[in-house]
Amino acid sequence: xxxxxxxxxxxxxxxxxxxxxxxxxxxxxxxxxxxxxxxxxxxxxxxxxxxxxxxxxxxxxxxxxxxxxxxxxxxxxxxxxxxxxxxxxxxxxxxxxxxxxxxxxxxxxxxxxxxxxxxxxxxxxxxxxxxxxxxxxxxxxxxxxxxxxxxxxxxxxxxxxxxxxxxxxxxxxxxxxxxxxxxxxxxxxxxxxxxxxxxxxxxxxxxxxxxxxxxxxxxxxxxxxxxxxxxxxxxxxxxxxxxxxxxxxxxxxxxxxxxxxxxxxxxxxxxxxxxxxxxxxxxxxxxxxxxxxxxxxxxxxxxxxxxxxxxxxxxxxxxxxxxxxxxxxxxxxxxxxxxxxxxxxxxxxxxxxxxxxxxxxxxxxxxxxxxxxxxxxxxxxxxxxxxxxxxxxxxxxxxxxxxxxxxxxxx
Numbered sequence: 001x002x003x004x005x006x007x008x009x010x011x012x013x014x015x016x017x018x019x020x021x022x023x024x025x026x027x028x029x030x031x032x033x034x035x036x037x038x039x040x041x042x043x044x045x046x047x048x049x050x051x052x053x054x055x056x057x058x059x060x061x062x063x064x065x066x067x068x069x070x071x072x073x074x075x076x077x078x079x080x081x082x083x084x085x086x087x088x089x090x091x092x093x094x095x096x097x098x099x100x101x102x103x104x105x106x107x108x109x110x111x112x113x114x115x116x117x118x119x120x121x122x123x124x125x126x127x128x129x130x131x132x133x134x135x136x137x138x139x140x141x142x143x144x145x146x147x148x149x150x151x152x153x154x155x156x157x158x159x160x161x162x163x164x165x166x167x168x169x170x171x172x173x174x175x176x177x178x179x180x181x182x183x184x185x186x187x188x189x190x191x192x193x194x195x196x197x198x199x200x201x202x203x204x205x206x207x208x209x210x211x212x213x214x215x216x217x218x219x220x221x222x223x224x225x226x227x228x229x230x231x232x233x234x235x236x237x238x239x240x241x242x243x244x245x246x247x248x249x250x251x252x253x254x255x256x257x258x259x260x261x262x263x264x265x266x267x268x269x270x271x272x273x274x275x276x277x278x279x280x281x282x283x284x285x286x287x288x289x290x291x292x293x294x295x296x297x298x299x300x301x302x303x304x305x306x307x308x309x310x311x312x313x314x315x316x317x318x319x320x321x322x323x324x325x326x327x328x329x330x331x332x333x334x335x336x337x338x339x340x341x342x343x344x345x346x347x348x349x350x351x352x353x354x355x356x357x358x359x360x361x362x363x364x365x366x367x368x369x370x371x372x373x374x375x376x377x378x379x380x381x382x383x384x385x386x387x388x389x390x391x392x393x394x395x396x397x398x399x400x401x402x403x404x405x406x407x408x409x410x411x
Contacts, residue, residue, distance in 0.1 A: 003297050003320055004277060004347055006145045007228070009035070014153030021154050022047065022058055025112065025126060028150055033062045039139075042131040046073070048123055050116055055081065055127060064131060065102040075118065084111045085123045088324060089143040091135050108135055110143035112150050144323045148275055152228065185378060186210045188220040189285030190411060191336075192377035195224075195404035196385060198348075205234030205276075206346045206400035209242055211249040218285045221249050224404050225278040226298065226346040237270055241321075245280070255280060255294045259318065259329045263296070266322030275322040279314075279344055287411055289336035294329050296321050299347050300362075302369055306339035311366045314342075341380065342406040343369055348399035349384075355394035377405040 013031050018024040025045055033040045042062020046055040054072040073096060075081050080092050089110040094100050108131075111124030128146070132139055186193040188210075195208045205227030213219040223245055227234040244265060248258035259280065266276060277298040284290045295301075297320030300313035318329030336342065345365070352360040368387055372380045381403050388401065 003141065003145050003316075004299065006142065007149045008347070008351070010146060010149035011153065014150065014157075018157070021113065021126075021157070024153065024157065025128070025150060026059055026061070028146070029128060030061055032146060039134055040130050040132050044129040046127040046129065048116060048118075048125055048127075050118060053118060058126075062131060064104075067099070067102055071098070075123065080109075081123055081127070082121050084109055084127060085115060085121055088147055089140050091140065104131075106135055108132060108139055108143060110147040112147050113154055114151075141319055144319075148228070148323055152274075181207065182210050186220075188283060189218075190289075190338075190408050191220075191283055192407045192409055193222065193404065194376075194378040194381045195402070196381055197400070197402040198385075199400050200230075200348070205229055205238060206348065206402040207238040207242060208344075208402055208404050209245065211246060213249045213282065214252055220283045220285075221245070221280065222283065222344070222404060222406065223278065223280045224298070224344045224346065224402060225276055226400070226402070227274065227276050229274045233274070237266075237274060237276065240269065241266070241276060241278070255282060255292055255331045256318075256329045259294050259296055259321070260327065263321045263327050263329070264325050267325045270322060275320045277320050277346075281342070281344075281406075283336070283406070289340070289408060290333060291336050291342070292331050292333050294318065294331050296329060299345055299350065301345070302341075302343040302362075302366060303334060303336075304341040304343070304369055304373055305337070306341075306373075307337055309370075311369060313362075336406070336408045338408055338411060339373070340408050341369065341373060341377075343380070343384075344404045344406070346400060346402040348401035349388060349403060351399060352388045352392040352401070353395040354391055357395070360388055360391055377407040380407070381405045 010028060013028050014024055029043050029045055033043055042064040044060040045058040047058050049056050054074045057067060057071045060067055083090050091108050093106050094104045107129050109127050109129045111127055113125030115122040115124055181197055184194055184196055193210065197206050197208055208224045211221030213221050225238060225241060227237045229237060241262060244262050278296040279298040279301055281291055281293040293314060295314055295316045296318045297316055300315050303312050303314055317332050319327050350360055350362050350365055368384050372383050384403060
């Protein structure tokens, strides 16, 4: 399942009112086990007892042998808990004799909630242990998304209990947002570029930028990102990433190296659930129209080929940024010929809803791009945004919206 869509799905599962964090967690556990696109057969929720230095079973769901109520596992006897504390999600062989007798031989586990210091280690408040017939890296990526989304919901719930709404330092937040975003229109060699970003609130987590690369400025970096958090915290995170990208571009660092370093910076610097999706491309001022790109869990940009009159998607080349350290990212390439178009956008575009809660969607966006292919980059961007505003005018929910259109206009 698309990582961003999975995150959104879990966000919706946690949107209801729950009396306790455990009630929220059990609701999510039940729903993801039943979800047809998440390959899980069962799971267990464990709660950390700092005083006992143990994890205590809250409840189990799904197809598995019954474990005794409130069964506990001492942290000192199960050092794998420390690994969860460090890496968030793990795959491991079960070493507890009682659980092995219950049929658990190999399992997956992900940490949820705040991390609490026990001795010299930090352990998650809760652990979701999940059963799946496929214990592999894809499951780890899925569990990281589940952990991130649920942790975010728990934190938001706790904040909401203390204060319903907090908007502070508004002038500062506006200034941060302005400092991130460049001028809308940009010309580079044979290319027209036009970008627009509209935050849902006063400030938002979407951002885009144009980066001149190299002493001769024969390359241009184009970046579009989307921070999972909201408001001022998202704007600060976007500013941080934008600065890191500018620094990497100034040293002409390889794309996958830049993205890997930024991933590690986000993981170390920001709270666990504040991940970022990012699409980064480099345009070259030459006749071949070479474009290198890295897609870190971002919505797949659309590439319109004038030669074939078709649209293709530029799929992910790595995971979202910030959830786990030392992730791998690859670089792909395409060639942009005369009248080719690249449309880069955030999920506020395709997930814009009408009054019936129907999303605008990727198919409709592709149809709009085909309809406006003869226009300039600026006109394409403006027409699509106008269409989305009309489409979602009666919707109760809105998200940050960003589009950057790149069009090659000559050789």
